[in-house]
Amino acid sequence: MVLDKLSNSLKETLKKIARAVLVDEKLIDELIRDIQRALLQADVNVKLVFELTKEIKNRALKEKTPKNISQKEYLIRIVYEELVKFLGEEKSEIKITKKKPFKIMMVGTFGNGKTTTIGKLAKYYSKRGYKIATLALDIHRPAAIDQLEQLSKQLNIQCFSEKKEKDPIKIYKKFEKEYKNYDILIIDTAGRHALDKELIKELKDLNSKIKPDENLLVISADIGQVSRDLATKFHETVGITGIIVTRMDGTGKAGGSLTGAAVTKAHIKFIGTGEKLEDLEEFNPKGFVSRLLGMGDLEALLEKTKDAISEERAQDLGKRFLEGEFNFLDLYEQLEAMNKIGPLDKIMELIPGASGMKDKLPKEMLQVQGDKLKRWKYVMQSMTKQELENPDVIDNSRMQRIAKGSGTNVSDVRELLKQYKMAKKFSKVMKGADGEQDINKMMKKLKGKFPKGF
Ligand code: GDP
Numbered sequence: 001m002v003l004d005k006l007s008n009s010l011k012e013t014l015k016k017i018a019r020a021v022l023v024d025e026k027l028i029d030e031l032i033r034d035i036q037r038a039l040l041q042a043d044v045n046v047k048l049v050f051e052l053t054k055e056i057k058n059r060a061l062k063e064k065t066p067k068n069i070s071q072k073e074y075l076i077r078i079v080y081e082e083l084v085k086f087l088g089e090e091k092s093e094i095k096i097t098k099k100k101p102f103k104i105m106m107v108g109t110f111g112n113g114k115t116t117t118i119g120k121l122a123k124y125y126s127k128r129g130y131k132i133a134t135l136a137l138d139i140h141r142p143a144a145i146d147q148l149e150q151l152s153k154q155l156n157i158q159c160f161s162e163k164k165e166k167d168p169i170k171i172y173k174k175f176e177k178e179y180k181n182y183d184i185l186i187i188d189t190a191g192r193h194a195l196d197k198e199l200i201k202e203l204k205d206l207n208s209k210i211k212p213d214e215n216l217l218v219i220s221a222d223i224g225q226v227s228r229d230l231a232t233k234f235h236e237t238v239g240i241t242g243i244i245v246t247r248m249d250g251t252g253k254a255g256g257s258l259t260g261a262a263v264t265k266a267h268i269k270f271i272g273t274g275e276k277l278e279d280l281e282e283f284n285p286k287g288f289v290s291r292l293l294g295m296g297d298l299e300a301l302l303e304k305t306k307d308a309i310s311e312e313r314a315q316d317l318g319k320r321f322l323e324g325e326f327n328f329l330d331l332y333e334q335l336e337a338m339n340k341i342g343p344l345d346k347i348m349e350l351i352p353g354a355s356g357m358k359d360k361l362p363k364e365m366l367q368v369q370g371d372k373l374k375r376w377k378y379v380m381q382s383m384t385k386q387e388l389e390n391p392d393v394i395d396n397s398r399m400q401r402i403a404k405g406s407g408t409n410v411s412d413v414r415e416l417l418k419q420y421k422m423a424k425k426f427s428k429v430m431k432g433a434d435g436e437q438d439i440n441k442m443m444k445k446l447k448g449k450f451p452k453g454f
Pocket residue numbers: 108109110111112113114115116117191218246247248249250271272273274275279
């Protein structure tokens with residue numbers, strides 16, 4: 001995992017939130033301090049760190065926690081969302097068009113991993129069915145040309161190069177007729193130790209002659225915050241369309257290069273995570289932050305808000321439902337769960353083997369919510385244990401008593417009883433049904449028999 005240290009500190013911080021008894025300003029302040037410390041250690045620019053944490057604090061203090069999740073979860077979600085925003089929000093892919101060839105020019109100073117990354121990209125796109133060629137225009141160092149030739153050979157792809165020629169434009173022109181035979185042409189350019197006048201001129205000339213579809217800046221994670229200046233300069237020279245941060249595996253300070261380059265507004269497209277050709281990852285801020293926070297797919301986890309009802313209990317309820325063996329107590333619990341994790345179809349998803357069935361349940365049945373749920377709960381709270389366990393004993397006079405006791409109308413009680421009977425009937429149908437055809441048949445039979453709002 002890249003940025004292990006940052007990841008560990010952030011994970012500790014989130015654990016602290018999870019263990020806390022209540023979310024108050026003190027906890028939020030502690031969280032903010034922890035995040036600041038962690039990000040500064042990862043070399044993120046101080047100003048950026050303070051902007052980010054200020055936003056987290058503002059949101060944590062001001063925003064109301066949405067109904068379906070706990071305050072702690074919401075706080076974690078805010079941290080997650082703000083970190084994602086910080087890193088560019090959406091995944092930003094390179095859109096390879098049908099144009100032949102689609103030209104990708106790689107720029108960056110010497111030693112940042114440009115040539116290696118060309119090999120990685122070539123492999124990445126070859127795997128996806130594109131026909132690739134590389135073009136060696138780093139003419140100042142013969143070894144650089146050898147390196148690209150070797151990488152291309154290893155990947156079995158065409159490499160255009162001309163060691164004797166010292167003018168990169170001439171080399172580009174020399175093979176111009178052949179490029180159209182390839183889907184993607186990846187162009188290596190000269191590096192140098194800094195972006196000096198000569199390099200600026202060379203890159204500008206190449207840029208106006210080649211007119212690349214993408215100009216990708218390659219920077220190494222270990223250069224840190226210098227990336228800000230470097231990215232700005234390269235952007236002024238050729239107009240950067242994307243950034244690749246290499247050597248993410250080799251430093252705990254990648255925060256600087258990850259965020260510094262953002263001044264160009266060009267997004268990070270890939271990260272390099274090792275020396276081998278397969279050590280290239282698409283950069284996806286959401287996935288990246290999830291991993292940093294140690295939550296696998298944090299988003300899905302937060303969405304599920306599992307603690308509303310334990311998975312086991314949901315499975316048990318679901319099974320009983322499918323077996324036609326449930327009473328009002330179960331129904332109550334189920335309605336309760338619906339209130340917390342959403343409609344029945346969500347619950348069905350938690351039940352192994354039942355997720356396919358949810359498509360077959362009538363929509364109205366899956367979406368009982370809001371006020372009606374509340375009223376039904378009051379109704380059930382006014383029932384005796386006997387009535388809950390065996391709703392069949394509820395006659396008209398009992399209905400009146402229950403309505404009075406719960407502050408509802410007899411019609412509410414009646415509707416709930418109807419719901420119960422329908423659900424029971426339905427669950428019997430499910431139990432008796434054998435295979436899809438039967439279910440479909442039964443569904444047809446039942447159609448139109450559900451009361452409104454059921
Ligand atoms: P260039 O001068 O920009 O073309 O840089 P090179 O492609 O020659 O790479 C310079 C060094 O960085 C080489 O030793 C590469 O193996 C190494 N390198 C490139 N990318 C990565 C990476 O993602 N992780 C690690 N660990 N090393 C890398």
